[in-house]
Amino acid sequence: MYKTQVLNSIFDGIRNAKKCTKNLVLLVTTRWGLHLFCLQSMAVCKESLQTLAVKEEAGNILGLDKKQTLLDDEIFWVCTESTKALVEPVVNWILKLESNEDTIHLCFKAFSEIQESLAKNLPLSVLQKNEGKNFMDKYLERKSYALTSIHKASCLLDSKAQGCYLSSEEQLDAIEYIVSFARSSHFSDDTISPIIDHEQLLVEIANYRAHEGMWAKDFIWTASQNVTPVVWWKGIIGQNNQLSKVAVKILSVPATSASTERTFSTFSAVHTKKRNKLTTPRAIKLTYIAHYWRTRNKAKTAVWDVPLDKNECPSTSSLTQVTESVQHFNMIVPEAEIPGLSGFQNY
Structure with a gap:
């Protein structure tokens, strides 16, 4: 639809007339969760999409097959709703577990609720019996892979759940x-x-x-x-x-690697073609300095490879504070452990 400006314009006019504030969400290959947001946006815009299908000026652009699909309440929209019901709990838990909060104690609860949802919605879905079985087998395989002893321990130590999602054997594993x-x-x-x-x-x-x-x-x-x-x-x-x-x-252990990946994204400029030979301790120190600089200058975005304007250069007091922070950090990561590094001068 978004490839055709005329069709997009007609659809926007229909949405505005029906006072529908939700727009369609497109899929992105690297963002699995957008499948749910796409299905949710389609459900909200269902009336607008079906109105578009019967519009005479949109008929030639859409084509007969797409018009029939949008007007098919018995198969297409039933499939959409059943698929949304299967995907929704998975995406919601992914978003919760990948946050910056301490959520490792919720992992067993997440898999338990997802399994209950699948058991309820799979029989109602449009999947064939063997497809539903394969779906559940893949889920159980992923669950077995994802949940380890530390997740059992965190569930047992959760003051709310106190291990209620664990079997007797899993509770003993958690204590061990x-x-x-x-x-x-x-x-x-x-x-x-x-x-x-x-x-x-x-x-x-x-x-x-x-x-x-x-x-x-x-x-x-x-x-x-x-x-x-x-x-x-x-x-x-x-x-x-x-x-x-x-x-x-x-x-306090992160439930997923998402927070670490966000850190990599934030400090991606630490490792570039010019800095790809940095040792791990040096990269740690450079990241520490970058974090300190970002904290001190929240309103400005640091650009690593572009020279600062002379009017934007930090004052002597700011440089002193950065140097003192690096000296403090040297106490945490001793220079003796870093071959060839002699204090802050090497930067």
Whole structure:
């Protein structure tokens, strides 16, 4: 439709006459979620599309087959609605899990709700019986691939769900992972990650699941309904609790790589043809400086390969602040670990 200006103009006129504010959404190869938005826009614009199909001036442009398709309420629009019902929960959960929030504890809930939706809508869809079976098999295969021990642990540590989406065997796997996670290198004898008392940890896991000890207080569970699990473990339970230390780390793990990919996109100029030989520590430092610069100059977009105008150059105080930040960052990533790098001068 958008390839024909005349047809597009007629359709816009029909939408305006019917006071339809929604426009049609086109598909993009690299954005799977747009399939849902396309189907939703078609459903909203259904009346306008069918009016377009009977318009005399649009008939020659559309063609007989497309006109018949748009007017086919028994097959085409039924297929559209059934497909939308299958895709909608998947896309909604993808959008939620790929956000910048801590959502790893929702993964089991997501797959559970998607499976319930598929079981309900597949028999009502236009798919053949063998196609529906293949659809469900592919879903179960993806579920088995995506969900691992850390997802089981995060579901168990979710103060709202408390592992309700897990089987008895999966709950034991979750406990085993929590204990092994506490014994791993994630916790060591330093100021950042204090050593975990593993015997006390097991006691606290048992009390947490049985609502005994400090977890016997009703207000604790009432508060869990109004805050995120990470905030609940930090603010209500407190960091003096052994299980809380482990829970905060597990629940803070990103659910997907989407946030990392957004970071790559934001700082894509760090690796260019001119900088493709940067070592990882150097790239980290350059990204740190770029983030600091963006924070200090939110109204301006940094252009890496275009020289700054002399009037846009930072003041001496700004340069001093950047240098101090880099010196602070050098304490985090020691220069001794970076061959050939001598402080900020190498940049």
